[in-house]
Each structure stands twice: as C-alpha cells, then as structure tokens.
Amino acid sequence: MKPNTAVLQMDPYKPPSSGRDGFLRLDFNENTVGCSPRVVRALMRALNREMLTVYPEYESCRAEMAAAFGSSGDDILLTNGTDDALLLLMNTFVEPSHRIVVAEPCFAMYRFYASLMGAEVIGVHRGKRFEFPEDGVREELRRGARAVFIDNPNNPTGTVVTPEYIESLAREFPQTLVVVDEAYYDFYGKTALPLRHKYTNLVITRTFSKAQGLAGIRLGLIFASTETAAHLRKAHSPYNVNGLAVVAGLAALRDRQYPRRYAKAIVAARKYLERELRRLKIDYIPSAANFVLAQFGERAIEMRDALRSRGILVRDRSYEAPGWVRVTVGTMPQMKRLVRELERL
Ligand code: PMP
Numbered sequence: 001m002k003p004n005t006a007v008l009q010m011d012p013y014k015p016p017s018s019g020r021d022g023f024l025r026l027d028f029n030e031n032t033v034g035c036s037p038r039v040v041r042a043l044m045r046a047l048n049r050e051m052l053t054v055y056p057e058y059e060s061c062r063a064e065m066a067a068a069f070g071s072s073g074d075d076i077l078l079t080n081g082t083d084d085a086l087l088l089l090m091n092t093f094v095e096p097s098h099r100i101v102v103a104e105p106c107f108a109m110y111r112f113y114a115s116l117m118g119a120e121v122i123g124v125h126r127g128k129r130f131e132f133p134e135d136g137v138r139e140e141l142r143r144g145a146r147a148v149f150i151d152n153p154n155n156p157t158g159t160v161v162t163p164e165y166i167e168s169l170a171r172e173f174p175q176t177l178v179v180v181d182e183a184y185y186d187f188y189g190k191t192a193l194p195l196r197h198k199y200t201n202l203v204i205t206r207t208f209s210k211a212q213g214l215a216g217i218r219l220g221l222i223f224a225s226t227e228t229a230a231h232l233r234k235a236h237s238p239y240n241v242n243g244l245a246v247v248a249g250l251a252a253l254r255d256r257q258y259p260r261r262y263a264k265a266i267v268a269a270r271k272y273l274e275r276e277l278r279r280l281k282i283d284y285i286p287s288a289a290n291f292v293l294a295q296f297g298e299r300a301i302e303m304r305d306a307l308r309s310r311g312i313l314v315r316d317r318s319y320e321a322p323g324w325v326r327v328t329v330g331t332m333p334q335m336k337r338l339v340r341e342l343e344r345l
Contacts, residue, residue: 006096006118013112020313024334027313029155029184029291031213032330035248036258039214042251043244056243061250065221068253074226075196077233078249080240081218082183085205086113088222089147092235093177094119098146103133105156105320107181110149119146130157130285130293130321134165141169147177152192153184156317156326158287166192170199179203184289186211186263187270193223200225210290211259211266212252219245266290270329276339290329297323303345310341 002008017028025032058078066073079085086109094100096118102110104123114121122145124136132154141148148169153160170178180192182204196202204223209215219241222232252258273292277284283295296303300323304316315326329335 004118006116010112010115013108022311023308024312024330024337026291026328026330026334026338027315027326028215029210029289029326029328030215031211031262032328032334033213033262035213036252036255038255038258039212039248039251042247046247047244051243051247054243055239056241056246058241058246061246064250065253069193069221069223071223072226075224075229077222077224077229077236078241078246079205079220079222079236080242080245081209081215082181082205082207082220083109083113084218084240085220085222086110086149086179086181087116088232088236089177089179089203090114090117090119092232094146099140099144101137101140101145101148103137103150103154105130105154105317106149107151107155107183110151114147114149126157126159130154130159132159132161132165134161138169138172141173141176145173145176147179148173149179149181151181151183153188153287153289155183155289156291156315156321156324157285157293158184158289158291159285160188160190160288163190163192163195166202167195167199170195170202174199174201177201177203179205181205183207183210186259187266187290188288196223196225200227203228208249208252211263213262214245214248214252217245217248218242219249263290265331266329269332269335272332273327273329273335273339276335276342280339280342282342287329291326292329293317293321293324293326295323296325300325306345307338307341312338312341 066076090113094117098119100114100119101122111121122140124133206221208219285293300316300318317324317326
C-alpha cells in the first residue's frame, strides 16, 4: 500500500533510543536520577486489576492540575506527552499547504508533525551563536503563517526568547497560532503562561518528562484560552492519556519540592559544567535548560563514540549544526565524571 503524499515525502525520524541501559544517559535531556519516589509509591498503591480494567478518568486530575496552575479548568488539557500535544495542535489548526514557521535548529517534532499534515515548514535559521532570529521570524509571519512553534528554552541550544517577544508576536499576528513549548521551564523559570488569557492565539505546552522525570509514562499539558481549548478538546482522542499516567501526574504535582530541588541541583551543575568547558577551551552555548551544546569540532563523532565506550551517552547534532554535541546536565557527581572523561579525551 502506498501511504499518503505527506508520508511519502517525509524523512523518517529515528532517534537512537535503544541500548541505553547501564549508561550515564546524557543524550535525551531526561532527569538523570529518576522521578520522585512518591510517584513510584503512588503507582504501586494504585496498581490493581480494576484500575487497569476501566478506561481512565481525567476530570479530577484535570481539576487538580488546573488549580495548581491557577487555571479555570476549561483552559487546560492533558496530553500523552508534548508529542501528542503537537499532533493535536496540528490536527486542530493546520491544513495541507498552510505555512508553519520554526527557528532552526529546534525540537524535531514541530517539523515532523507539520510535515505529516502536508503543511509547508519554513525553517528560519538562528544566528551564529544560535540566538533566536527575532526579525526573521517576524518577517515570515508577516508573509502569512498558520502557526509558529517556539521551544523556550530551545532544544538543542538552551537559548531563550523573552516573554515580551512572545507577547509581541501574539499581539501583532492574531491570525497566527503562537505555540510556546516550555518543556524545560523548570530550569529557566520564565513563562508565557499568564499571557494565554489575553491572546486567544497563544498556546503553551508543558511536560512531566524532564524535571519531573516521567518521560517513560508520557504526560503533558496544554494551556490555552478557553476558546482555543474548546477547539482542541473537540479534536482530542477521548482516552489518549493512560490511567497510570494520571496517577503518576497527580503524585508528581503534589510533590512540588521534588522538581524544584532537582532543577536547583541541575542549574548548579550546569554552571560547573560551563566553567569546566571554558577551562578545557571547549566552546559552548550558555544554556537556560538541563543541557549544554558544546563544540567538539571535527572530533564530534569520535568524541561521542569515545564517551560511549567509557559509559557515557551524549547526542551529536552535527547533522544540523556541524561539530556541535548536546550534553544533558545531570547531578554534580555525574558532571564531574563527564569532565574527567572529557579531560582524558
Ligand atoms: N519539547 C522539547 C523542546 C523537547 O526537547 C522535548 C524532548 N526531547 C519534548 C518537548 C518532548 O516532550 P514529551 O516527552 O513530553 O513528548
């Protein structure tokens, strides 16, 4: 069977996501110590045949999430991770031939899901030091675009745009959906969340995959105006978030100290790593997230492989930014181990 035209024309997306057991995993920006033990206990308590037998219920979970974020409840949706949120946004708002704007490099799934819709993806190049191309993006939106996707902080560079810039886009381009992906919010601390009630074209996504350490369970959130959220709810599959994710998400939400403490430790370790990179004369991009993009030059792939043979996984990004390798920031002892190996190599 021939797939549809959009799928025929797409490049496959294949992250190297197997055989990672036993390594120090600094390749996917996950939490490097694991989720809160309270989440595990909540899952163990909840796990029984009955809860696996019935379809998941979301209302009380959504209400508690909404209360925690100061929301009404009508303006928030649970999703099966950010990926599901992106697909839902595309399904709800994007049609074939619509123009979708991204600032590249960025999280690969924006291009992936937009291409799947048959949309035209406009990749505006970031600056020399990967700074956000504010004028270039504005220029493309002026030409007319259905949506712009901004990861803030950006993956893979850790650079950011200000809430003021985001607000200016939402204000100047009311016909364009402005999607702000705040997957790394906990490590940065600035958010566009309060703006969502002011601009019906502004949408914010969050995930439990990073600071909360729940990438394996798949849980994310969409925040939007009540009007936009109503459209999204209409297009959403009824049972896309599983019952265990609901239990884990609630337990994570109730244990606010855990991601806070983790993010604090990671920001301290990031400062340490950045200092050590300067000492080793390895160029890097100052980061607001739980990873740092470092320039390993022509040795990028060799370094990645050598680190792997020493038990450490990092992510080479040469395919989009030659010589640049993305390293997830873990705890201080983990970063000391990394620096020791970098020094040897
Ligand atoms: N957004 C960004 C910017 C990311 O880097 C990632 C993870 N690589 C995600 C979203 C994925 O989040 P989720 O696990 O919630 O699908």
